[in-house]
Amino acid sequence: xxxxxxxxxxxxxxxxxxxxxxxxxxxxxxxxxxxxxxxxxxxxxxxxxxxxxxxxxxxxxxxxxxxxxxxxxxxxxxxxxxxxxxxxxxxxxxxxxxxxxxxxxxxxxxxxxxxxxxxxxxxxxxxxxxxxxxxxxxxxxxxxxxxxxxxxxxxxxxxxxxxxxxxxxxxxxxxxxxxxxxxxxxxxxxxxxxxxxxxxxxxxxxxxxxxxxxxxxxxxxxxxxxxxxxxxxxxxxxxxxxxxxxxx
Numbered sequence: 001x002x003x004x005x006x007x008x009x010x011x012x013x014x015x016x017x018x019x020x021x022x023x024x025x026x027x028x029x030x031x032x033x034x035x036x037x038x039x040x041x042x043x044x045x046x047x048x049x050x051x052x053x054x055x056x057x058x059x060x061x062x063x064x065x066x067x068x069x070x071x072x073x074x075x076x077x078x079x080x081x082x083x084x085x086x087x088x089x090x091x092x093x094x095x096x097x098x099x100x101x102x103x104x105x106x107x108x109x110x111x112x113x114x115x116x117x118x119x120x121x122x123x124x125x126x127x128x129x130x131x132x133x134x135x136x137x138x139x140x141x142x143x144x145x146x147x148x149x150x151x152x153x154x155x156x157x158x159x160x161x162x163x164x165x166x167x168x169x170x171x172x173x174x175x176x177x178x179x180x181x182x183x184x185x186x187x188x189x190x191x192x193x194x195x196x197x198x199x200x201x202x203x204x205x206x207x208x209x210x211x212x213x214x215x216x217x218x219x220x221x222x223x224x225x226x227x228x229x230x231x232x233x234x235x236x237x238x239x240x241x242x243x244x245x246x247x248x
Contacts, residue, residue: 001026001188002047002157007056009042015212016042020056022207022214024190026156029183031199032192033223034209040192043209044159047190048080049073061156078106081150085162087142089134095121095145096130102149116152124148124178140171144178151182158182160191164198176202196223 002024009016017039024030032040045051046058049065057066061079068076089098099120100113108116121127124144134142143163150158160179164172176198183189193199199206199222206221207214216225 001028001061002190003059004043004046005057005059007046007058008054009046009051010054015039016051017046017209018212020212020214022217024188026188027183027186029180029189029202029204030191031202031204031206031223032190032209033194033199033206038209039212040209041161042212044161044190044192047157047159048082049076074106078153079155080157080159081153081155082159082161083143083146083150083163085165087134087139087146087166089142089145089149091134094131094133095126095137095148098134098145099148099152102152106153108153117148120148120152123151123181138171139167140174143167143171143175147175147178147182151187155187157188157190160189160193162192162194164193164195169197172198199223 002022004020004022007020008018010018020039020043032043034040042051046053047060049068053066057064059065060076063072063076065076090101093101096117099117103113103116118127118130121130124147126141126144126148129137129141129145134145137145143166147163158179163179164175167175172195179189179191180202203220205219206216206223208216218225
């Protein structure tokens with residue numbers, strides 16, 4: 001489904017990712033975690049062919065994309081939906097029109113649009129909002145529209161880039177349940193996140209990147225390894241001239 005083979009991408013003297021080897025299978029739900037600047041955005045942009053790798057090969061949906069001609073890039077992107085933290089809805093279009101736009105740009109028929117858009121709005125739970133504009137929606141509803149737009153063309157891969165970053169905790173969990181439902185329908189999901197509580201509770205595959213390197217790939221993993229958690233939550237403090245260890 002997605003495979004990186006010895007992939008490196010640098011920006012001058014700064015490393016994006018270096019010698020990355022990873023395979024994400026069809027139907028996987030993966031969390032991509034790591035500190036800011038670790039290489040997560042580079043990883044996503046390479047999948048979407050927004051940037052070029054310096055070396056190595058990348059396969060997406062069995063298509064070797066490293067050296068594909070420009071005319072094949074639209075086909076690649078049709079098979080890959082993306083959801084952003086900041087929704088990126090078109091403010092002067094209704095919910096229906098925002099979702100339909102994703103079909104219009106690939107020249108789908110009006111008949112297909114009239115059939116498919118209501119189905120996907122129902123799937124994400126916002127059928128009643130079809131005639132509303134983005135500024136009439138809550139943040140959670142706007143993210144549902146963004147998800148509907150990302151999946152309306154039935155992509156095999158969904159990239160979710162911090163999709164809960166602008167949401168309150170309860171709404172974030174509603175969005176995560178929706179993403180899990182989409183995953184259960186067969187869509188491969190790669191989600192970039194800093195939300196430790198979500199990663200820990202979901203128990204999905206966790207790919208950790210640090211300084212451009214994949215340092216961990218755990219199925220049913222947590223945001224941090226157990227020894228990392230222990231180190232993080234164990235401190236030393238001075239009390240009466242004596243160092244005492246404590247665990248929060």
